[in-house]
Amino acid sequence: MSAITDLQLARMLLRQWKPAPGTYTAPAAVVTWDGAQASFELTGAAPDPAAVVLYPGLGRPLAQAIGAPPQRPTGPTISALVANYAAATAPLQSAAGSVALEARFLSRLNAGCRKCPHWKEADLAGRGRCDSVFCHCTQRLLWLADEVCPEHKWAA
Numbered sequence: 001m002s003a004i005t006d007l008q009l010a011r012m013l014l015r016q017w018k019p020a021p022g023t024y025t026a027p028a029a030v031v032t033w034d035g036a037q038a039s040f041e042l043t044g045a046a047p048d049p050a051a052v053v054l055y056p057g058l059g060r061p062l063a064q065a066i067g068a069p070p071q072r073p074t075g076p077t078i079s080a081l082v083a084n085y086a087a088a089t090a091p092l093q094s095a096a097g098s099v100a101l102e103a104r105f106l107s108r109l110n111a112g113c114r115k116c117p118h119w120k121e122a123d124l125a126g127r128g129r130c131d132s133v134f135c136h137c138t139q140r141l142l143w144l145a146d147e148v149c150p151e152h153k154w155a156a
């Protein structure tokens, strides 16, 4: 059983992070991951707010969360991030180390995605969508520290 963060749990539920099958323990839940599906039991601890932003189902009762389809992430819009990065990422800062430096976010956005034919900045209500066939989750979280480009146009 491996320890993970609530943010990693949220990314697993969104299928943005696909670790080896096994059982993982996050502060908010114990998760069984078979490589494609996750089932989990909440521990009763309050989930990391940043993880709830990514996967709102973590904030709901277990019965509603298990088996529910992945929900659209509700993170900050690109325009909000560009206008005031500190304010836009403030609700996400509780997951220590999860938020990339502003310079890295801007580099990813301006030197990477905005020059890429796969980038649809207005999609997902202004959160931006990557339509690369290698992007299984469509939304790239440019503000997330360990995010990667599926086409290797920028690194974490």
Ligand code: SF4
Pocket (backbone or CB within 6 Å): 112, 113, 114, 116, 117, 118, 119, 120, 129, 130, 131, 132, 135, 140, 148, 149, 150, 151, 152, 153, 154
């Ligand atoms: S392929 Fe990479 S650079 Fe292009 S939109 Fe997707 S994440 Fe951005």
